[in-house]
Amino acid sequence: MDQYFTASVKRGVIYYAIIAIVLGIIAAIPLLNCLAMPLLCVSAFAVPIGIGWFVAQWGNAVDMAKGAVDGAIACGVGGVIAGAVNFVIGLCFSAVFTALGLSQSASDVVSALIVSVGSGLVSWVVGTIFAAVFGAVGGLLYVAIQGSKAKPA
Numbered sequence: 001m002d003q004y005f006t007a008s009v010k011r012g013v014i015y016y017a018i019i020a021i022v023l024g025i026i027a028a029i030p031l032l033n034c035l036a037m038p039l040l041c042v043s044a045f046a047v048p049i050g051i052g053w054f055v056a057q058w059g060n061a062v063d064m065a066k067g068a069v070d071g072a073i074a075c076g077v078g079g080v081i082a083g084a085v086n087f088v089i090g091l092c093f094s095a096v097f098t099a100l101g102l103s104q105s106a107s108d109v110v111s112a113l114i115v116s117v118g119s120g121l122v123s124w125v126v127g128t129i130f131a132a133v134f135g136a137v138g139g140l141l142y143v144a145i146q147g148s149k150a151k152p153a
Contacts, residue, residue, distance in 0.1 A: 009059070
């Protein structure tokens with residue numbers, strides 16, 4: 001298992017988790033979420049591809065498999081960590097807004113919390129898979145571009 005968790009992959013996990021947590025906090029704040037939505041949408045694609053690229057570069061990946069696996073593992077594990085933290089943050093925001101009196105009855109409170117838990121779990125799983133796939137794409141892109149530069153014309 002240590003062959004997959006190299007120093008470059010661990011660094012990628014930390015960077016991806018920090019960036020995704022910051023973006024998750026921005027997404028949890030209602031007005032800021034609306035203002036930053038274009039940034040959040042673009043970063044959903046760009047961050048895992050970029051982290052996959054950097055992990056492949058830091059690990060000196062020379063074949064497609066190593067670049068893809070390193071990028072996928074870094075972004076997938078980072079996605080699990082960030083998803084857990086963002087899930088808890090989302091539950092806290094949901095509880096605060098419910099406690100502020102935005103709901104009128106107990107059934108509204110219960111249904112809001114159930115929806116919040118369900119959507120948070122789905123987001124956690126789908127986000128992790130999405131991050132791993134696009135992390136692999138970033139690793140593949142790095143190896144493909146560097147491989148074409150190394151070949152003589």
